[in-house]
Amino acid sequence: MSVWTELVGQDRAVEVLSAATTSATSMTHAWLITGPPGSGRSVAARAFAAALQDPGDADGTGHQVRTALAGTHADVTVFATEKVQISITEARELVSLSQRSPSQGRWRVIIVEDADRMTERTANVLLKAIEEPPPRTVWILCAPSPMDVLVTIRSRCRLVNLRVPAPEAVADLLVRRDGVDPGLALTCARAAQSHIGMARRLATHSDARAYRDTVLAIPTTIRGVGDAVLAAQTLVEDATEQSKLATTERDAAEKAELMRTIGAEEGARIPPALRAQIRQLEEEQKRRSRRALIDLLDRAMLDLLSFYRDVLVTQLRSDVPLVNEAHAERIIAMADHSTPEQSVHRMQAVGLARTRVAAGAAPLLAMEALTIALRPQG
Incomplete structure (x- = not known):
């Protein structure tokens, strides 16, 4: 087993990153790992951080590599946010951390997942630290594409681009x-x-497969505006329920921990001086819940996009495999009762809905506009 084992289909990236761990001429202080969602950006960043600590550990069994991969290495910090944006306060904390010398390993490594969630002001906080870090500090930023990161940041990083694995x-x-x-x-x-x-x-998770099947049934169940509105409502309600299931238990544990920290008993009156901490936690949890809902809806829309992609492939008689082979019957039926132009129009509608939801539009309104655009024409 190698430190790179779980980074699948990325031979060129592994070659570049592996060379940097052993060659001073290949190494630099700041890296930007880009690639489409699911390509393994975080996996690549963590594997690189582990390899930097002990380049000679080829099979990944040593203490330095194991703790780095497990997220318990004292000199490897992984910053990930579930909020819509990375805050300036969080960026300043990373800058402060970056000034410390490594305590155990060869390098202090700071991994920033979803670096595309930094606003220009937040990115500028990191700029000086990335431009002139201490000699044993390495920054690893992850983002979908170089264009998602402020130009002044990406110009100071070495780019490693991941591709979609087979x-x-x-x-x-x-x-x-x-x-x-x-x-x-x-x-x-x-x-x-x-x-x-x-x-x-x-x-x-069988429930995840069941939810996806529900999403892919939408195109063939919409006959008119009424069906479209009901489908949108069901989609948002299901996504909301799933997001609550994913966050409720964690939210309760966080609040209980905070109550213990401030010395307050459950159900007791909170002193005014401590209420601000409770409100801050609740606001953070609301932002995280909204992020989870947005991510679920975006995944559902990507599934719809894959369905219409398969319909278009079938209409054009293209010799490429279907993404949704299990739904081939529905795909063929829709291909027979619509035109390639309609399929393209529906794919564009899905893309527009994704943009609207990401920009902060009300999820239900955006989904209603989408499902209405998916109904049969003529």
Whole structure:
């Protein structure tokens, strides 16, 4: 087993990152790892951080590598946010941390996942630290594309671009790592369009597969405006319920921990001086819940996009495999009763809805506009 084992289908990236761990001429103080969602940006960043601590540990069994990969290494910090944006306060804390010398390993490594969630003001806070870091500090930023990061930041980083791995490579990882049945693993890898995290969730959670089936049934159930409005409502309600299930338990644990920290008993009156801390936590939890809802809706829209992609592929008689092979009957039926132009129009409607939701539009209104645009024409 290698430190790079879980970074599937990224041979060129592994070559570049591996060379940097052993060669001073290949190494630099700031890296930007980009690639589409699910390509393995975070996996690459963590593997690189681990390899930097002990380049000689080829099989990844040493203490330095194991703790770095497990997230317990004292000199490897992974910053990830579930909020819509990374705050200036959080950026300043990272800058302060970056000035410390490594205590155990060869490097102090700071990984910033979703660096595209930094506003210009937040990115400017990091600029000086990234431009002139201490000699043993390494920054690793992750983002979908270089254009998602402020130009002054990306110009000071070495770029490593990941590509979409083949479904077969993702399926092989699911079989090896998670013990998934090979047939199910390949089906889920194709359905997730090689998004490793989503493929794993689909393969290991039957409720996730059931929700996806519900989403893919929408195109063939809409006959008019009434059906479209009901479909949008169901989609948002289901996504809201799933987001609550994903965050409620964690929210309760965080609040209980805060109450213990400030010495307040459950149900007791909170002193005015401490109420601000409670409100701040509640606001952060609301932002996280909204982020979870947006992410779920975006995933649903990507699934719809894959459905219409398959319809268009069928209409054009293209010799490429379907993403949603299990829904081939529905896909063929829609291909027979619509035109390629209509399929393209519907794909554009999905893209517009994704933009609206990401920009802060009310989810229900955006989904209603989308499902109305998906109804049969003529």
